[in-house]
Amino acid sequence: MFGFHYRLERKAIGLVVGIILVASIGGIVEIAPLFTIHQTVEDAPDMRVYTPLEIAGRNIYMREGCYACHSQMIRTLRDEVERYGPYSLAVESKYDHPMLWGSKRTGPDLARVGGKYSDEWQVAHLVDPRSVVPESIMPAYDWLSRNRLKTDNLGEDLKALRTVGVPYSEDMIANASSDAHGQAAPDSKEAESVVTRYGKETSVRPFDGKPEELTEMDALVAYLQILGRLTDAAKKPVATAER
Incomplete structure (x- = not known):
């Protein structure tokens, strides 16, 4: 040889x-x-797209480098499944551009963090991480509660995502800014339109607890609360999910 x-x-x-x-x-x-x-890739007929507010939150998540310390992919290892929930499926990242699977876990995996904690917990954790997790080494992001969310370019974001295969309609793109405001203000006239465009499962509430103002905190919490909840494919029997 x-x-x-x-x-x-x-x-x-x-x-x-x-x-x-x-x-x-x-x-x-x-x-x-x-x-x-x-x-x-698994079939997921119930798969829905991110709302404009969730897209804004995802952009902030990337801007602040959260993906560097938190992965979003649960492997098929027993200890990971027991800790985080069902292992991640390819279809769950179908509309993620770019992918945020990650390869490092300074903090826990966030693939299924959506709905695990209340909005109040998420806000408190971002404002002062050690107030809810004493051993946390995460920096504080309290300014997100003071920063007003810019929504003027959300329509362009949705249009760009449509070019890579995310099925946003012209109606969704044209109303992206108003839908972002409506999702965080349940008593506003825009709130009902958000549900009409994105489905009855869409969460419409003041994520940061202040419906009178749309902040970057609203957007980031909205994104965190939808992680792992765009489809129920992972909760179905394997034979069904892998058709």
């Missing part, structure tokens, strides 16, 4: 051909599954 390798090293063309052959094998292994992606 080593003798063949030594002889191959003396022939430039042969070595180049060998390198190309070996690299091609790795490339095929990575690329081939993409040709059957529609057969390997």
